[in-house]
Amino acid sequence: MAYDKFDILKSSAVPLPIENVDTDQIIPARFLKATERVGFGDNLFRDWRYNSDESPKKDFVLNNDTYSGKILVGGKNFGSGSSREHAAWAIYDYGFRCVVSSFFADIFRNNCLNIGVLPVKVSPEFLEHVFNEINRNPSTTLTVNLPNQTIMIDATGSSESFDINPYKKDNMTNGFDDIDYLLNIKEDIKTFSKDTPL
Amino acid sequence: MKKTLFDKVWDGHVVQQIDRGPDVLFIDRHMVHEVTSPVAFLGLKNRKIKVLYPERTFATADHNTPTINQHLPVQDPLSAKQLEALENNAKEHGISFWGLGHEKNGIVHVVGPEYGITLPGATIVCGDSHTSTHGAFGAIAFGIGTSEVEMVLSTQCILQPKPKKMRITINGELQMGVTPKDVALFIISKLTTSGATGHFVEYAGDVFTNMTMEGRMTVCNLSIEMGARGGMIAPDEKTFHYIKDREFTPKGTDWDKAMDYWQDLYTDEGASFDEEYFFNGSEIEPMITFGTNPGMGIGISKNIPDAANVEGGSATYEKSLNYMGYNEGETMIGKEIDFVFLGSCTNGRIEDFRAFTEMVKGRKKAANVTAWLVPGSHKVEKAIEEEGLLDILKESGFELREPGCSACLAMNDDKVPVGKYAVSTSNRNFEGRQGPGSRTLLASPIMAAAAAVTGKVTDPRTLIN
Ligand code: SF4
Numbered sequence: 001m002a003y004d005k006f007d008i009l010k011s012s013a014v015p016l017p018i019e020n021v022d023t024d025q026i027i028p029a030r031f032l033k034a035t036e037r038v039g040f041g042d043n044l045f046r047d048w049r050y051n052s053d054e055s056p057k058k059d060f061v062l063n064n065d066t067y068s069g070k071i072l073v074g075g076k077n078f079g080s081g082s083s084r085e086h087a088a089w090a091i092y093d094y095g096f097r098c099v100v101s102s103f104f105a106d107i108f109r110n111n112c113l114n115i116g117v118l119p120v121k122v123s124p125e126f127l128e129h130v131f132n133e134i135n136r137n138p139s140t141t142l143t144v145n146l147p148n149q150t151i152m153i154d155a156t157g158s159s160e161s162f163d164i165n166p167y168k169k170d171n172m173t174n175g176f177d178d179i180d181y182l183l184n185i186k187e188d189i190k191t192f193s194k195d196t197p198l
Numbered sequence: 199m200k201k202t203l204f205d206k207v208w209d210g211h212v213v214q215q216i217d218r219g220p221d222v223l224f225i226d227r228h229m230v231h232e233v234t235s236p237v238a239f240l241g242l243k244n245r246k247i248k249v250l251y252p253e254r255t256f257a258t259a260d261h262n263t264p265t266i267n268q269h270l271p272v273q274d275p276l277s278a279k280q281l282e283a284l285e286n287n288a289k290e291h292g293i294s295f296w297g298l299g300h301e302k303n304g305i306v307h308v309v310g311p312e313y314g315i316t317l318p319g320a321t322i323v324c325g326d327s328h329t330s331t332h333g334a335f336g337a338i339a340f341g342i343g344t345s346e347v348e349m350v351l352s353t354q355c356i357l358q359p360k361p362k363k364m365r366i367t368i369n370g371e372l373q374m375g376v377t378p379k380d381v382a383l384f385i386i387s388k389l390t391t392s393g394a395t396g397h398f399v400e401y402a403g404d405v406f407t408n409m410t411m412e413g414r415m416t417v418c419n420l421s422i423e424m425g426a427r428g429g430m431i432a433p434d435e436k437t438f439h440y441i442k443d444r445e446f447t448p449k450g451t452d453w454d455k456a457m458d459y460w461q462d463l464y465t466d467e468g469a470s471f472d473e474e475y476f477f478n479g480s481e482i483e484p485m486i487t488f489g490t491n492p493g494m495g496i497g498i499s500k501n502i503p504d505a506a507n508v509e510g511g512s513a514t515y516e517k518s519l520n521y522m523g524y525n526e527g528e529t530m531i532g533k534e535i536d537f538v539f540l541g542s543c544t545n546g547r548i549e550d551f552r553a554f555t556e557m558v559k560g561r562k563k564a565a566n567v568t569a570w571l572v573p574g575s576h577k578v579e580k581a582i583e584e585e586g587l588l589d590i591l592k593e594s595g596f597e598l599r600e601p602g603c604s605a606c607l608a609m610n611d612d613k614v615p616v617g618k619y620a621v622s623t624s625n626r627n628f629e630g631r632q633g634p635g636s637r638t639l640l641a642s643p644i645m646a647a648a649a650a651v652t653g654k655v656t657d658p659r660t661l662i663n
Binding site for chain 1: 233237276346357361630
């Protein structure tokens with residue numbers, strides 16, 4: 001599925017300084033029953049966000065107007081657990097385009113890259129710095145520059161570079177997906193398949 | 199060049215290496231289920247393409263299915279719609295489909311090995327993270343997201359950078375009452391839930407060579423819980439014996455040809471790994487988790503660690519203990535429980551039911567416990583009856599449900615209520631995993647059995663005669 005191109009993103013950020021945020025929290029299993037990709041943003045962090053009577057939990061960050069923006073900043077080991085791509089969809093559909101953490105779970109990171117959410121892995125020190133700055137000033141902005149592979153805290157000017165596979169970077173900046181690439185080499189795949197007769 | 203088991207299988211499946219990009223990896227066998235596939239099939243429709251190799255694709259319904267009255271129409275309209283979508287998609291694309299009520303129906307990672315879809319040296323993917331289970335046969339098997347399901351359906355390939363390699367070696371004799379589940383929970387407690395991220399793990403040493411195929415599946419299944427892409431064990435005589443003559447395994451001269459390839463599937467002496475760990479099997483105790491991720495596990499005789507002694511933020515740790523209603527320094531033994539769940543792709547196979555039954559035999563289910571015994575497949579269900587286990591279970595006050603994922607992820611009605619405690623043989627104790635507000639203690643089938651008959655957390659060794 002095509003998504004918006006990603007170039008330079010300057011935005012305030014929503015802090016979630018919790019470690020090991022698993023995909024069951026990002027989107028609980030009971031919301032995986034859709035046969036189309038619609039409405040996942042409404043259920044992002046459902047059980048942390050709403051009480052069982054559907055009223056919003058006041059102390060959860062998504063219910064706090066002080067924080068907003070297209071960047072979600074999470075604690076270490078973000079996105080562990082279930083492979084559900086719905087977790088990445090929920091984040092995208094809610095309006096985030098970038099997740100910052102000091103460590104990402106593998107499948108979640110792949111899923112994000114496949115659907116146009118940029119996972120930015122920073123050092124633990126930089127992450128702490130980001131949390132502190134947002135704490136000090138909730139409307140502080142971050143600039144994520146994909147072409148240069150840098151992330152900067154605008155108020156302090158401190159920045160760090162991040163890694164991304166060059167192929168994936170190309171896809172993100174152009175809004176391409178992998179299937180387009182694979183369909184182009186279908187004949188090679190067919191030839192290969194003949195030798196693996198399982 | 200000296201190669202690891204993982205190298206041999208991976209390198210043999212690379213169709214193309216993209217310059218400074220991921221590898222194009224050919225996928226031998228692809229399993230799909232109702233929850234992570236509908237949007238992928240929709241993608242194919244939008245692109246106006248068909249599944250490239252339907253004969254390499256297998257579909258089963260498991261995540262969303264009820265575990266009682268499977269012969270009746272599914273009550274939940276959303277679940278029913280997903281099940282119907284899978285059936286229609288399978289039909290449209292000519293894929294084998296084992297829906298609700300089909301004799302081969304069951305949890306995707308249980309039926310794969312049962313019917314010989316899982317083979318040594320194969321690449322296997324599925325839109326479910328516990329696809330790592332199939333690594334027990336020496337396959338490279340890993341979970342993928344829905345975009346990747348669409349990729350494999352349309353091109354039988356996936357784009358993946360080659361993961362790093364880790365080896366975990368455990369030698370020594372396991373103590374009485376220590377099962378493969380305990381070995382896995384022990385490893386995760388040592389490495390933490392992110393300790394193997396970015397790596398593919400090979401398990402080596404006599405603890406694993408001595409394990410049955412079912413035990414190996416339990417271990418490989420849980421690889422993902424320490425962040426690994428997958429786990430694998432070199433195939434041996436036990437492996438070949440297990441798969442021989444199953445429905446989808448090669449036969450005749452094809453078998454001989456395959457054996458030539460399979461017999462070369464081991465790590466060469468001197469091949470190198472990015473990381474290595476060594477543990478002593480005799481030090482492992484029956485394990486139980488006390489927190490909200492699978493790395494928060496302890497030997498049953500130990501106390502819940504102090505926040506000061508755990509790696510990472512104490513805020514996260516305290517949040518977790520609060521959720522569970524536990525305190526630092528407490529023992530788990532004697533904690534009251536409400537539910538017991540025996541099942542899932544981790545421990546829903548026949549050996550697990552045998553072990554559970556052996557433990558409850560001659561005892562009665564505790565009155566305060568609701569027990570859900572859910573076989574991993576119809577084949578397992580049938581074996582439970584035929585081996586006479588069902589009679590023993592009934593005698594002890596237990597009932598058997600119909601196969602499916604059930605309370606492992608609680609997408610159907612098998613939900614643990616708010617605040618209640620469940621001793622579960624499944625794989626995840628995340629907040630709300632078994633139902634909103636549920637509290638999960640992960641353990642082996644015999645630890646679950648001991649809890650079911652005593653009504654509280656009990657060291658299973660005290661019940662072994
Ligand atoms: S039993 Fe649980 S982990 Fe296994 S396939 Fe089903 S939902 Fe996934």
